[in-house]
Amino acid sequence: MAARINTSLHNALSLLNPFNTPLNTKPFTCRNSFRFSKKLPFDSQSSSGKRALYCTSSSQETGVDGGETFVLTTPLYYVNAPPHMGSAYTTIAADSIARFQRLLGKKVIFITGTDEHGEKIATSAAANGRNPPEHCDLISQSYRTLWKDLDIAYDKFIRTTDPKHEAIVKEFYARVFANGDIYRADYEGLYCVNCEEYKDEKELLENNCCPVHQMPCVARKEDNYFFALSKYQKPLEEILSQNPRFVQPSYRLNEVQSWIKSGLRDFSISRALVDWGIPVPDDDKQTIYVWFDALLGYISALTEDNKQQNLETAVSLGWPASLHLIGKDILRFHAVYWPAMLMSAGLNLPKMVFGHGFLTKDGMKMGKSLGNTLEPFELVQKFGPDAVRYFFLREVEFGNDGDYSEDRFIKIVNAHLANTIGNLLNRTLGLLKKNCESTLVVDSTIAAEGVPLKDTVEKLVEKARTNYENLSLSSACEAVLEIGNAGNTYMDQRAPWFLFKQGGVSAEEAAKDLVIILEVMRVIAVALSPVAPCLSLRIYSQLGYSHDQFNSITWSDTKWGGLKGGQVMEQANPVFARIELNSEKEEAEKKPKVGKKTGKAKVKVEQTPTIAEA
Ligand code: MSP
Numbered sequence: 103m104a105a106r107i108n109t110s111l112h113n114a115l116s117l118l119n120p121f122n123t124p125l126n127t128k129p130f131t132c133r134n135s136f137r138f139s140k141k142l143p144f145d146s147q148s149s150s151g152k153r154a155l156y157c158t159s160s161s162q163e164t165g166v167d168g169g170e171t172f173v174l175t176t177p178l179y180y181v182n183a184p185p186h187m188g189s190a191y192t193t194i195a196a197d198s199i200a201r202f203q204r205l206l207g208k209k210v211i212f213i214t215g216t217d218e219h220g221e222k223i224a225t226s227a228a229a230n231g232r233n234p235p236e237h238c239d240l241i242s243q244s245y246r247t248l249w250k251d252l253d254i255a256y257d258k259f260i261r262t263t264d265p266k267h268e269a270i271v272k273e274f275y276a277r278v279f280a281n282g283d284i285y286r287a288d289y290e291g292l293y294c295v296n297c298e299e300y301k302d303e304k305e306l307l308e309n310n311c312c313p314v315h316q317m318p319c320v321a322r323k324e325d326n327y328f329f330a331l332s333k334y335q336k337p338l339e340e341i342l343s344q345n346p347r348f349v350q351p352s353y354r355l356n357e358v359q360s361w362i363k364s365g366l367r368d369f370s371i372s373r374a375l376v377d378w379g380i381p382v383p384d385d386d387k388q389t390i391y392v393w394f395d396a397l398l399g400y401i402s403a404l405t406e407d408n409k410q411q412n413l414e415t416a417v418s419l420g421w422p423a424s425l426h427l428i429g430k431d432i433l434r435f436h437a438v439y440w441p442a443m444l445m446s447a448g449l450n451l452p453k454m455v456f457g458h459g460f461l462t463k464d465g466m467k468m469g470k471s472l473g474n475t476l477e478p479f480e481l482v483q484k485f486g487p488d489a490v491r492y493f494f495l496r497e498v499e500f501g502n503d504g505d506y507s508e509d510r511f512i513k514i515v516n517a518h519l520a521n522t523i524g525n526l527l528n529r530t531l532g533l534l535k536k537n538c539e540s541t542l543v544v545d546s547t548i549a550a551e552g553v554p555l556k557d558t559v560e561k562l563v564e565k566a567r568t569n570y571e572n573l574s575l576s577s578a579c580e581a582v583l584e585i586g587n588a589g590n591t592y593m594d595q596r597a598p599w600f601l602f603k604q605g606g607v608s609a610e611e612a613a614k615d616l617v618i619i620l621e622v623m624r625v626i627a628v629a630l631s632p633v634a635p636c637l638s639l640r641i642y643s644q645l646g647y648s649h650d651q652f653n654s655i656t657w658s659d660t661k662w663g664g665l666k667g668g669q670v671m672e673q674a675n676p677v678f679a680r681i682e683l684n685s686e687k688e689e690a691e692k693k694p695k696v697g698k699k700t701g702k703a704k705v706k707v708e709q710t711p712t713i714a715e716a
Contacts, residue, residue, distance in 0.1 A: 181241035186475030201632035215260035220392035224378035260403035292319035326370035334442035459503035524678035531674035546621035
């Protein structure tokens, strides 16, 4: 069934006075022309007085540039159920990007939060025997707990039930209304409660099933307020053709352009049958549609507690966002609806929307509605935050879908974090202790004179930086790992344990080799810190640095030469515990076990190899 607006867009756009008359009583006034915000949405003076930098710096093809302040957001997560690994994925990626931008010296405002209104939330609260506020408190808290477990260092956590958010939504609504972009009409269509969206019949599967949630959509007929999205068709087309980097990865841009080209229809921004929401100004029989409410969280999050809350102050504190990170399923809301809403309210557009792919299980999107989720709390408890963060960012090309399997997880983190990185550090510190009293004999710059490994590391660091900048997080991890591989190759080729045995000049050379490898480890620690911050801290600590010194590192610390002669290293201690499958352990012990072979993983502390093994 195609959605139908009883009062068609072009003869029904009405301009009602929000201040004098209740919205539901005033008759329509025809309005055939529209006023486009005089401010250009991009590249204009933001209200903070800073120039919006979208597309003004063009040295990189695809990199994000947030100017001095880098504001990035995750979606605000629905609180219908506790977080699963799919929701954690966006946040892990966002945290790594935020950490990288901080290393570059930017002031970062990393925004996350929870989306708490709407039918879906009210239904799940009722199903759990709670009232909506209790339910929201509980689930919102579970997100915060997970972010803590995963080492997510967000700056702002916004809840859409926060009164300061509600105030901003109402003010925004009034602005859009005053611009003549809200009108009232009947609507009839097929609704997916899980998407909280009316669907086009042509995008549905058999039996009107939603392709994302695989559940039938329900027929709905309502008297709603509408946002005149169709007025923004041309401006949106122009923006996308002038600023193709607005939607990333580039292949998602085509999708967005084709939606727009196929014709934009106005969408309903209120619900008559849903109580759990922000009342429409001047019509408390309707609540504001969850998306029209939640998207404003990106702005209301900027406000400071106990200060005056209004749109203008919020905007002055960091809008427009440099980057919205989202999953591909909510691209239309962010790349079509949201920019049009902002234009209507006369606000600048975000500089970039990046739509990543899905974590899948058996090829299906992992999700709360489908019930095929992976438990992030369990995963972090079992393997630690670094392993979880590293695996998903390294394994899944950011933008594409990726499947999870425990075997693959264990294989990757063992090979990369325990062996390539952890073991190299351990072997080197062991040798240093035995032969140099854990003290560096010379500055790393002097040690590396004429050594090609230094150039290799410098090139790989540059590669990692470019990849971080371009949000190619998997390739950034790969470049860091290549540094580790180069360090291992150097160790094996130079065989310092053998040179020490020879004594004299050979032993002096060996001592320098250890300095070189430890400097490699230091560079790895800095370059990997956006992805695996705890692991990097452990490496840094073993290299003799304090917590505070680690906390003040910047990307310029990837430059060769940080380690100085005389610096004393800590006792070698495995920085990453190797994960062992029970089945492997059983095989190693060669003892027939009674009971089932679970294949469940156990974390085993890697034994420091003896010097002879090294
Ligand atoms: N509440 C809205 C967002 C409003 S933003 C103003 C919402 N919430 S959600 O909880 O359903 O989804 C939040 C994010 O998690 C989305 O970006 C979605 O793509 C992402 N993911 C949910 N399941 C996912 C996977 N299985 N894999 C990767 N990301 C997934 O939409």
